[in-house]
Amino acid sequence: MDSTTIAQMIRKGLPGAEVTVTGDDGVHFEAVVRTAEFAGKSTLARHRMVYATLGELMGNEIHALGLRTELPE
Template sequence: MAIQAHEIEALIRAGFPDAKIIVQGDDGAHFSAEVIDESFRGMSRIQQQRAVNATVKSAIDSGALHALALTTRAPA
């Protein structure tokens, strides 16, 4: 029931189609993602990360994704 980085990227991209997304991790359960999107402008870091977590909720709930460390920000 392992998930791959490209699958996580697809889930995040569904919620943030114009974002720059980099997902790393190769053990099938623990990943890190950097998401840079204009929609984050004016949002707190917690709000940004909650928004991204909402896009991968199904993978977390199913147990396919165990951990996702997030770095989020608006473009410079």
């Protein structure tokens, strides 16, 4: 798994989101996701929205994903 693929999957599931993913070991990643869809949502709800875009990869091919979820400026 690579950071580019993860970013593409998040963008597909959250159209219009600004997504940056880093991580070079293939299993541990950090992502910053900005989208207006997060408005009014708790941190937990935002994280669940991102995890939903990755499906079964979470806990399998992606061992850990640190998230920072934000509203656009």
